[in-house]
Amino acid sequence: MAKRSKIAANERRQQVVARYAERRAALRETIRTAATPEERDAAVRALSRLPRDASPVRVRNRDQVDGRPRGYVGKVGLSRINLRTMAHRGELPGITKSSW
Numbered sequence: 001m002a003k004r005s006k007i008a009a010n011e012r013r014q015q016v017v018a019r020y021a022e023r024r025a026a027l028r029e030t031i032r033t034a035a036t037p038e039e040r041d042a043a044v045r046a047l048s049r050l051p052r053d054a055s056p057v058r059v060r061n062r063d064q065v066d067g068r069p070r071g072y073v074g075k076v077g078l079s080r081i082n083l084r085t086m087a088h089r090g091e092l093p094g095i096t097k098s099s100w
Contacts, residue, residue: 002067010060010067013053020054 027047034040061072063079071080087097
């Protein structure tokens, strides 16, 4: 089980990313298609003034069950450990753990 503070910080980052997503996309599009260097520079400065946690890169993929940050399997949203135990118990539809 991960620390509750780390899980809470990651959830807060997800909310900040969602809040600034539209603004970030508009600024990035302005940077990409700016007609003059001055417009591009202004957009770059505005993008750098956004909160650091507004960047989606700062959000960490975590296990849905216990918040474990390592060994994350994106297809099911679980860590390798919880994936194995839940697959053995048959709790994941469409996923079987092979054993012979």
